[in-house]
Amino acid sequence: xxxxxxxxxxxxxxxxxxxxxxxxxxxxxxxxxxxxxxxxxxxxxxxxxxxxxxxxxxxxxxxxxxxxxxxxxxxxxxxxxxxxxxxxxxxxxxxxxxxxxxxxxxxxxxxxxx
Amino acid sequence: xxxxxxxxxxxxxxxxxxxxxxxxxxxxxxxxxxxxxxxxxxxxxxxxxxxxxxxxxxxxxxxxxxxxxxxxxxxxxxxxxxxxxxxxxxxxxxxxxxxxxxxxxxxxxxx
Numbered sequence: 616x617x618x619x620x621x622x623x624x625x626x627x628x629x630x631x632x633x634x635x636x637x638x639x640x641x642x643x644x645x646x647x648x649x650x651x652x653x654x655x656x657x658x659x660x661x662x663x664x665x666x667x668x669x670x671x672x673x674x675x676x677x678x679x680x681x682x683x684x685x686x687x688x689x690x691x692x693x694x695x696x697x698x699x700x701x702x703x704x705x706x707x708x709x710x711x712x713x714x715x716x717x718x719x720x721x722x723x724x725x726x727x728x729x
Numbered sequence: 730x731x732x733x734x735x736x737x738x739x740x741x742x743x744x745x746x747x748x749x750x751x752x753x754x755x756x757x758x759x760x761x762x763x764x765x766x767x768x769x770x771x772x773x774x775x776x777x778x779x780x781x782x783x784x785x786x787x788x789x790x791x792x793x794x795x796x797x798x799x800x801x802x803x804x805x806x807x808x809x810x811x812x813x814x815x816x817x818x819x820x821x822x823x824x825x826x827x828x829x830x831x832x833x834x835x836x837x838x839x840x
Contacts, residue, residue, distance in 0.1 A: 619771075647827060658733075658819055658831035659772070666827075704771060708827060715760050715823045716787065719771035 617642045617709045621720035624702075628695055628727050636690040636723045638679075638705035646707040648672075648681055648688040649717070653702045662690075662703070700727045732756050733832040735820050741838045748807040750835050752820030754800075758830075760823040761803040763787075763795060765816040766834075772819065778803055810839045 622637040640648065647666045651659040663672030668683035677692045688705060705720040732755035742748050752761060760779055764772040764787075774787030776795040784795050792814060794806045807814055817836050821829040 649828065651831075658833045659821075661828050661830065664828055715762075715825070715827060715829060716774055716777060717762075717772075717829060719773075721769060721771040 617646070617707060617718050619705050619707055619718055619720035621703075621705050621723050623723070625724040625726050628725070630697055630727055630729055631694045632727075634690070634692040634695045634699075634725070636703055636705075636725070638688045638690065638720060640686050640688065640705075640707050642686075642707055642709060644709075645683075646709050648679070649706045649708070650677070650679055650688070650690050651704040651706060651719075653704065653722070655701070659704060695725070695727045697727045697729055700725055733820060733822055733830060735818075735832040735835050737835060738833065739836045741840060742810050743840055744811060745809050748810050748837065750805045750818055750820075750837070752803045752805070752832060754803075754822050756822060756824070756830075757800060758822040758824045759800075760829075761797065762821040762823070762829065763793075763803065763805045764819045764821065765789065765814075766819060767816050775805065775818075810837075812839050815839045 618641045649664045650662040652662045653659045663674045665672040665681035671680045679690045702722045704722045706717045734753045736751045762777040763775040773789045778784045778797040796804045820832040823829045
């Protein structure tokens with residue numbers, strides 16, 4: 616079945632360090648891929664998305680490229696800030712009837728220290 | 730931010746009692762979803778709706794029912810709450826069935 620696997624956390628970085636959070640997926644067909652971010656005590660916010668192979672989603676300095684050959688959608692940021700501390704979820708959209716059902720990875724906690 | 734509210738935001742209830750959580754949207758989006766979030770599991774879909782009175786099950790629907798009598802409201806009911814249903818519940822909406830927008834969550838504790 617369809618699934619999403621994220622790297623284990625927590626990931627702890629110093630401010631201005633480079634960030635990579637790995638995400639790989641298993642899916643039939645051509646799903647859309649998403650990154651969501653959850654700040655403490657809040658709901659999830661859409662960070663970026665990509666809908667087809669080789670698309671690059673970007674937002675707030677974060678980027679991820681849809682790699683069909685490696686079934687990956689890794690999240691990157693060149694220089695993290697303390698305010699980026701949050702839980703990051705990779706997700707894919709599946710469903711033949713375009714119902715928008717999402718499958719989430721387990722989440723990766725990012726801690727950025729000053 | 731998408732106009733999504735959830736009520737109540739926090740609830741403590743006893744095992745065996747019925748509980749209803751409400752999701753309300755002001756965006757007139759077609760699709761609405763209920764998820765639960767538990768440590769180590771990410772978010773898991775409970776039920777979803779693709780229109781008024783049109784609902785379907787997600788991956789963890791046992792013990793839950795839903796109703797949608799108006800576009801803006803999607804209710805999640807636990808007929809007889811159990812301790813395994815202690816969780817944080819999130820509602821989400823989507824216009825096109827693609828990107829979803831989430832509410833602030835309801836923390837439910839079943840004692």
